[in-house]
Amino acid sequence: MATCLTDTFYPDTARAVVRLLERLGCVVDFPKGQTCCGQMHYNTGYRREAATLARRTAKAFAGHDAVVAPSGSCAGMVRDLYPGLSRLTVGVADRTYELSEFLVDVLGVTDVGAYFPHRVTYHPTCHSLRVLGVGDKPLRLLRAVRGLELVELSAPESCCGFGGTFAVKNADTSTAMLADKMRDVLDTGARVLTAGDNSCLMHIGGGLSRLSTGVRALHLAEILASTEEEPWAATP
Known part of the structure; x- marks a missing residue:
């Protein structure tokens, strides 16, 4: 789940997530049906519109073992707030992780083979x-x-x-x-x-x-x- 901010302004981050996960043995898919998670709408009081986006997101990521986002705010929106917006989103909420969570808790790694001398x-x-x-x-x-x-x-x-x-x-x-x-x-x-x-x-x-x-x-x-x-x- 690239998130709309990353996909629009910081595509190098999304590409880095794919390279990293594939290096660690994951098969990565990028569903083209994904759009905004609805957090902006939810936070400004547009609950109905947020629910529509939540259901769209759940549909886009149906069938995947895990949904990984390079964003704590978007992952938090999906996991913490989606179930209250629509019962159809519970499945995707249960499988959504922020990147560091997925690496440490799901893959069980802390050393990902990186080199960054700064x-x-x-x-x-x-x-x-x-x-x-x-x-x-x-x-x-x-x-x-x-x-x-x-x-x-x-x-x-x-x-x-x-x-x-x-x-x-x-x-x-x-x-x-x-x-x-x-x-x-x-x-x-x-x-x-x-x-x-x-x-x-x-x-x-x-x-x-x-x-x-x-x-x-x-x-x-x-x-x-x-x-x-x-x-x-x-x-x-």
């Missing part, structure tokens, strides 16, 4: 942390990456201020939260910021880019898919 810090996104409870799974995966130097944030559980439409409706508050998060990232001395949601990376990475900090925002999947044979150059 100083990296990790931002745990709100939905992955609070809705899905992924815990330290992303950190365990990053610690097993050869060449990677992991430096943790001083306040990792603080929200970055994005929150979907929150950043639009409460721009001043969102900007203040972003400033705190960027300061924390810069204090680590990391050259790469990673997370499990491109929405948060878009928000934080955009701020870091506008300040010309030289820190690159990169999805966790792209780090885990990187190998010595196909190294990723961490240059802005």
Whole structure:
């Protein structure tokens, strides 16, 4: 499940998920019938429209053993909220995982054979942390990456201020939260910021880019898919 944000703006993340899962022996399918999971509609009060999208998503992914999403927020929407929207979505909700969950809990791996020789810090996104409870799974995966130097944030559980439409409706508050998060990232001395949601990376990475900090925002999947044979150059 690529998610609409990733499919539209960050297709390299979706490709990285496919490369990574296939390297680990999975047979990956990309159902062309998938669209938005409906989270945006649900969060802004369009419950009926969200239910329609939920049923469409359930139909698109019917028959698959697992649905893997590079997004804690979208995975959280499917798993936590779909069953309350339509009984037809229970099956897909039970089989949906955020990427790090699937790797650690389902495949049982933490060392995925990645190589990424850069100083990296990790931002745990709100939905992955609070809705899905992924815990330290992303950190365990990053610690097993050869060449990677992991430096943790001083306040990792603080929200970055994005929150979907929150950043639009409460721009001043969102900007203040972003400033705190960027300061924390810069204090680590990391050259790469990673997370499990491109929405948060878009928000934080955009701020870091506008300040010309030289820190690159990169999805966790792209780090885990990187190998010595196909190294990723961490240059802005």
